[in-house]
Structure formats: C-alpha cells, structure tokens
Amino acid sequence: xxxxxxxxxxxxxxxxxxxxxxxxxxxxxxxxxxxxxxxxxxxxxxxxxxxxxxxxxxxxxxxxxxxxxxxxxxxxxxxxxxxxxxxxxxxxxxxxxxxxxxxxxxxxxxxxxxxxxxxxxxxxxxxxxxxxxxxxxxxxxxxxxxxxxxxxxxxxxxxxxxxxxxxxxxxxxxxxxxxxxxxxxxxxxxxxxxxxxxxxxxxxxxxxxxxxxxxxxxxxxxxxxxxxxxxxxxxxxxxxxxxxxxxxxxxxxxxxxxxxxxxxxxxxxxxxxxxxxxxxxxxxxxxxxxxxxxxxxxxxxxxxxxxxxxxxxxxxxxxxxxxxxxxxxxxxxxxxxxxxxxxxxxxxxxxxxxxxxxxxxxxxxxxxxxxxxxxxxxxxxxxxxxxxxxxxxxxxxxxxxxxxxxxxxx
Ligand code: HEM
Numbered sequence: 001x002x003x004x005x006x007x008x009x010x011x012x013x014x015x016x017x018x019x020x021x022x023x024x025x026x027x028x029x030x031x032x033x034x035x036x037x038x039x040x041x042x043x044x045x046x047x048x049x050x051x052x053x054x055x056x057x058x059x060x061x062x063x064x065x066x067x068x069x070x071x072x073x074x075x076x077x078x079x080x081x082x083x084x085x086x087x088x089x090x091x092x093x094x095x096x097x098x099x100x101x102x103x104x105x106x107x108x109x110x111x112x113x114x115x116x117x118x119x120x121x122x123x124x125x126x127x128x129x130x131x132x133x134x135x136x137x138x139x140x141x142x143x144x145x146x147x148x149x150x151x152x153x154x155x156x157x158x159x160x161x162x163x164x165x166x167x168x169x170x171x172x173x174x175x176x177x178x179x180x181x182x183x184x185x186x187x188x189x190x191x192x193x194x195x196x197x198x199x200x201x202x203x204x205x206x207x208x209x210x211x212x213x214x215x216x217x218x219x220x221x222x223x224x225x226x227x228x229x230x231x232x233x234x235x236x237x238x239x240x241x242x243x244x245x246x247x248x249x250x251x252x253x254x255x256x257x258x259x260x261x262x263x264x265x266x267x268x269x270x271x272x273x274x275x276x277x278x279x280x281x282x283x284x285x286x287x288x289x290x291x292x293x294x295x296x297x298x299x300x301x302x303x304x305x306x307x308x309x310x311x312x313x314x315x316x317x318x319x320x321x322x323x324x325x326x327x328x329x330x331x332x333x334x335x336x337x338x339x340x341x342x343x344x345x346x347x348x349x350x351x352x353x354x355x356x357x358x359x360x361x362x363x364x365x366x367x368x369x370x371x372x373x374x375x376x377x378x379x380x381x382x383x384x385x386x387x388x389x390x391x392x393x394x395x396x397x398x399x400x401x402x403x404x405x406x407x408x409x410x
Pocket of ligand 1: 058092093094104155244245246248249250252253256293294295298299351352353354355357358359360361362363365366
C-alpha cells in the first residue's frame with residue numbers, strides 16, 4: 001500500500017485542507033462512503049459522501065442555504081458587516097426562495113442553451129487566436145497561457161467589459177477560491193476578501209455608470225436597467241451578482257480544462273482514443289467532470305429537523321456538506337470502475353454542476369468552452385507532452401479543485 005493510500009485509511013476521515021487530501025481526495029472519499037457516509041466533522045457539519053444523500057440534499061426543499069444565519073453562527077453577530085460576507089449574502093448562489101428566483105430570473109436568459117450555442121464561433125476564435133500566438137513558442141503552461149484567458153474573455157464579452165479594461169481581469173488575483181472552503185477563514189483571509197471585494201465593487205460601479213450613459217447589447221446594461229426599475233434589483237444585489245458571475249465562471253472552467261487535460265495525459269489510451277475519434281469530445285467532457293470535478297463540494301443547511309438522511313438525524317440549522325466529487329465516484333451509480341477515466345462511459349451524469357434550484361447557470365457555457373478548448377488543442381498540437389504528469393502542483397483550495405500550473409511542450 002503506498003504512503004498516500006495508507007494516509008487515507010488511517011488519518012482523520014475528513015481533513016480537506018491536508019496536503020494528501022488536496023493531492024488526491026478520492027481514496028479519502030472511498031473510505032468515507034464505506035465507513036461513515038454521513039460523517040459528522042469536528043467543526044460541526046455533516047459530510048455526505050454517497051450519491052443518494054448528496055443528490056437528495058441538493059434537491060430537497062427542506063434544505064436551503066440560510067447564508068446569513070450560518071455566517072453569524074460561524075463568525076459572530078457582526079460578521080455580516082464585513083464587506084465580503086455582505087456581498088456574498090446577496091449572491092443568488094446563497095439565496096433561498098423567493099429571492100433566489102428573482103435574482104436568477106434576471107440573468108437566466110443570457111445563459112439559455114440557444115444563446116450559449118450561438119457563442120461557439122466566438123469561443124473558437126478566442127481559442128484559435130491563443131493557439132496561433134503560443135504554437136511557435138514550443139512550450140507553455142496550459143493553465144496560465146491556454147485555459148486561463150478563455151473564460152475571462154467570454155465573461156467579459158457577455159458583461160460588456162470594454163477591451164481596454166480587461167487586462168485587470170486577466171492579471172487579477174485567483175485567491176477567491178478559499179471563500180468557499182468549509183474550513184473557516186482566518187482574519188487575514190477575511191481582510192483579503194474584503195479588499196478584493198471593495199476593489200471589484202468600485203470597478204463595477206464606474207462600469208454601471210458608463211452603461212447607464214452608453215447602453216450596450218450586454219448583460220450589465222440589462223441589469224442596470226432592471227436596477228433602475230427599483231423593484232427588481234438593488235444596487236448592492238447587482239454588484240454582488242456580477243462579482244458572482246465572474247467568480248463562479250472563471251476558475252471553475254479553467255480547472256475543468258486543466259483537470260481534463262491532466263486526466264487525459266495520465267491515461268494515454270484515452271488520449272489516443274479521443275485523438276482518433278474527435279466526435280467523442282462531448283461525452284469526454286462529461287467524463288472529465290465526473291472523474292475529477294473542478295467543484296468538489298457545495299453545502300446545504302437543514303431548514304427543519306430532518307429525521308433521517310443516510311441513517312442520521314439532521315437537526316434544523318445543521319450544515320450538510322455535499323461531496324460532489326465523491327458522489328461522482330460512487331460505485332452504486334457507476335458500478336464499472338468508477339475511479340478510472342473512460343471517455344466512452346455510458347450514462348455519465350455528474351453532480352459537478354449541482355442540482356435543484358441552484359443548478360449551475362453556466363453549465364452549458366462551461367461545457368462548450370472546455371469542448372472547444374480541448375478539441376482544438378488536440379487537433380493543432382497532437383505531439384504535446386506534459387512535463388510532469390505524475391506530480392502536478394495542486395492549488396491549496398478544496399472546494400475548487402485545480403492545478404497551479406501544467407507545463408507542456410511539443
Ligand atoms: C466547469 C465549470 C463549472 C462548474 C463545475 C460549476 C459548478 C457549479 C455548481 C456545483 C453550482 C451549484 C452550487 C450549489 O448548488 O450550491 C454552480 C452554481 C452556479 N454557477 Fe457554476 N460552475 C461552472 C461554471 C460556471 C460558469 C461558466 C458560470 C457563469 C458564467 C457559472 C455560474 C454559476 C452561477 C451564477 C451559479 C449559481 C446559480 C444559482 O444559485 O441559481 N458557473 N456552479
């Protein structure tokens with residue numbers, strides 16, 4: 001037994017920021033599912049690791065987000081005065097009905113399957129331009145040089161962020177990921193979150209002013225008009241949900257591309273299969289989402305006492321951490337080698353985009369971006385090799401799972 005699988009069988013059951021957990025959470029998930037599938041953590045949450053309980057908690061109306069109460073319980077009565085938590089409390093992602101439907105309803109039209117399909121040529125153009133620039137170099141970091149710019153460019157397009165102001169977003173910090181981790185933030189991390197949030201809010205306020213004066217054919221213009229109407233959206237909600245769109249769609253998609261490329265190169269038979277059969281790309285993306293999801297966890301709070309979830313009683317107000325990455329490897333749903341990458345696997349329906357009312361708004365956009373990025377890379381750089389597929393450097397966050405870098409040459 002190697003050292004790492006041994007840690008997964010003898011160490012604490014759920015220690016998500018431990019280096020060995022970040023490096024490879026899957027043996028730890030297998031142990032949770034087998035020994036304590038509704039595990040109660042030292043910091044007071046239940047951890048659901050089987051597909052059945054994860055899926056139920058995401059969809060059942062007896063569970064919700066209850067963000068304000070949860071934040072006060074965790075960080076004290078004044079915590080919602082911290083700009084970062086105040087802003088997060090307005091995210092549709094953190095809202096329960098009826099506010100959730102009001103906020104989601106304002107942006108949902110921009111993300112319909114049809115609207116996103118229409119963006120294919122633009123996505124292809126961005127990928128082609130990136131590859132044109134990089135191919136003569138002979139090497140690149142697949143994260144920084146290839147995956148990173150695509151989702152930022154597309155979200156900037158959708159929001160109508162002027163070209164000359166985009167550099168800010170390409171060079172901007174990727175530290176936001178820790179905000180979502182289930183392990184409480186330190187005072188320094190809260191201060192950093194506040195500073196980042198205030199900067200983003202200042203930037204967007206000047207963009208809202210611009211779009212009030214010069215309306216465009218973009219999502220910010222539509223939202224500014226909804227805000228002016230007054231009854232639909234407050235200014236604080238507007239700013240917070242724009243920040244959410246940026247945060248939710250950026251690193252997650254970069255990591256889908258990065259984790260997918262790593263998985264392919266660690267499984268040369270699957271890489272060869274995809275190169276020989278490019279039509280498998282759509283199913284391959286679903287399998288990448290299942291095999292190593294870029295979002296590993298999301299949470300719910302019991303809105304009433306729940307008598308039985310996976311054999312445990314969940315009192316009102318308790319958190320349930322839903323391990324999406326573990327549900328995606330549950331042999332009860334994927335009986336055929338759930339820990340292996342198989343791009344021809346039938347009936348792949350990963351929980352990586354969540355479920356129920358909060359089902360990812362950007363799911364189709366992320367799928368198409370990843371599909372075009374990975375298919376184009378394989379077509380144009382068939383000899384690309386990773387420098388080190390065996391010991392990649394993971395970012396130190398747990399909820400958002402992704403690589404710091406993925407150097408490659410050709
Ligand atoms: C691979 C890429 C992505 C993954 C794995 C992902 C994952 C998720 C998950 C798991 C949720 C639900 C969380 C919950 O139920 O608590 C979610 C919600 C959300 N996602 Fe994504 N996401 C991705 C890309 C995107 C993109 C590209 C956008 C937009 C540009 C986006 C915008 C959102 C929004 C706004 C929500 C909140 C929806 C709501 O609360 O109704 N995501 N995402």
